[in-house]
Amino acid sequence: MIPETSELPLRGATGPCHVGPDALLGIQRQQTNPTRWNGQSWDEFARVLRDCGIVLRVTKAACGAFATDAGGTAYGLPHGVVIARSAAQISSLLKAAQQYRVPVTVRGGGLTTEGESVAFGGVLLDMTGMSRVLQVDSEAATVRTEGGIFWHSLAEELRRYGMDYLSAPLNLTSSVGGTLGVGGIDVNSSRLGCSADQALALQVVTPTGEIVECSDTQNAELFRRVILGYGQFGVIAEATLKIRRYTPLRMHYFYYDSLSTAVEDMQLLNRNDASDYSGILTIMDCAVNLLVAFDSDEREAAFQANWQKQLRGHGESGFALCMLKRYALRPWKLPEAWFLLQRKRELFPEFRRSEYMRDGLMHDRSVVFSRAVWKFWGSKQMVIPDLSTSAEKFVEAVEQGNAVCRKFFPRYTLYCVGIRLRPEHKPHYEMSCIPPDAQGWAYGCEFEPMMDGQSYSRDYLQSFKNAIYDIGVDLGGSYYRFGGMMKGYIRRVFGDEVVDRHLAMKREADPAMILNRDVIF
């Protein structure tokens, strides 16, 4: 039934939310997808591209393949798709796009969850067309690669030379360019920093089509803007990254019945450089896994001698006894115990598959974890709101976030890691996932509901994300995913002064505001 005009909420005002009324309090209703670009001058633009020899695909099949991202809640179609093939080709594309004011959305692995890599009209630039390793220098411990390469493809090539990247998201199909643009966290980020920190130099195609090499010492301002710049200041065509000798992992798992205790123990390890890898993965509120791992026998032995006894977590059998006691006293919670048992049966073997383990060492952590992520948490809809705070605020943040998850979903997982900050990279960190008040380490937590075949409305999921992101505003933190559908939070969390300054820089660099135009501004 069409409501009476008097019943319609004012434009921009918060309308009634039937599923999470308190989650939206005080926040203006945001249009969660940008308006589709109107297509003005598309034909002239397309003609110019073709004259430049750029292949522009406009078929339903070509455009439909990019209709959504890993989140599966934002849908949009480009007018055409260009497969990236060279910096020169991207340069021609962006010059023409500036001239005709055609939006260009850049996509790597498409693993965004808020529609950041979905094109709402205009051109979708598929960077996976540029995914070759250009040079591996084992002695200098660097690699030069094209920006569209998947981290896993990079690992495949590096391993042939006994080398490995420093850190990358635990997802095989994240792209290097996309990750450098937003940050990237790994279970070794508490030692090696966010994934973007391993970039030494970039070849960038600016929004106006200039091809520029940049680093901390060459065109440093552009380098600062592009790293953690959410794709606003250029397309990363090539990247030089630090790499290291490959080592398999010595894994240890500790189990906790308290999230805050596990977080405190993880922070203890990080502060004291007691492990090479650390991260928290929750199974339930009362079943929290702290993963600790090492690159060498020496580091593992030092941990066992100095730190292991200080951890308050249990081994697998000790924790089983704790749970037995817990549920013996709470028989009405037996379904929960059954879920825990099932989860243990399904999930644990995935982390110990014999083909990825040799002599007790895990040889391919990204494969093991990424496969498990897709197998157990992957679905057509994925929302992964996150919070990033200083070390001091982190326990508070995860506990509040956990309470929100409990309210919205029967099952969910939290993934927490520390991120070592590099003081010399502070200029990169402004208006990024690194919270402004973090010193030494920032801490990040992803809140991932398990959909279990259920289908939730976009409004429900949006309410959930809003409730998590409100915590970030209250605590003065930041977020990893603040673009796309969550960009309404940018001014609230960073403040007008910072956002306006970045917006002015964006306008100067991208006069027609064509490059990834709807992602954060």
Added chain:
Amino acid sequence: MSNKRAAYDCSGCSLCLLVCPLWRRKRDLQHSPHGWAKALQHGATADELALAVQDCTLCRACDPVCPEQIDVSGMILKLRGQIRHPQTAVLQERMAAQAKRPAPAFQAKTALLAGETLRANPALLKRTAALLGSVVADDDGADIVLALEVGVVVPSERLDALIAPLRRAEKVIVADGLLLPYLAQWLPDAKIFSLGETLCSLVSVRNKLCATDLYVIEPRAYHADYVRLVKHYDRLRRERGCEFNLDLQRIAIPATSRSLPQRLGLITRDDDEQARWVLQGRSITRIVVENLEDRAAFEKVSDIPVLHLAELV
């Protein structure tokens, strides 16, 4: 395969891209299972995808890596079946002719379906059969393999002609990995194994493998029975220490990269880039192949000696 999911279920994770030799060559989503599934979800027809789908090598690497458990190679074969291929009539005639020449009933316990490439090398075929204590089947279903690749329906008479003589065999060894899972369906009581697995299970053969060998697994058979065979080859690695053409996900990297037109001999084969990728960065002194087709590909791009498994003893 019946419990497997369909193209509609593709969530677009791109894991299939990582293992796809076609995508590796083209770096283009439209030349990948992910691209085809997404295109189908958005209303594309088989004809619109025809050229790209025919470029697929059917190595089946995408099947075990799909977290949605989509029958990816089944989707590709189904798409091919919807495309009218110019070779359809030729293949149908070939199968009809073969159906009229049924092979005699098989008396031995072990039958070897050698395939065209091994048949073209009679000395190696003889040596292989002797090693396995098997008898070479007169009809190895080479025409059926091509029909399956093209997407042509195999007539029941032709299928009967292939299957009937094999019904008494207790063990069937198949050189062509594409045929292996089909035979397992058609001959549910027989034990069906790939030629590679059978040969490397022989003590005399496996003892000849050494740590500086690159052992090249035939991908089609391996991916068709991935869960079991990944363990089989891991045991072999532990025992002999040799390297394998496996990537970090333990998916077999094909040494050749042949599209349908190349398999049908309509255009020239070009395996160089793929064979070089298998060899890149490896310190090996010998290449041992399960599939004879791979030998030529390696010999073209490298000076490292290449042997078929059966030539090790």
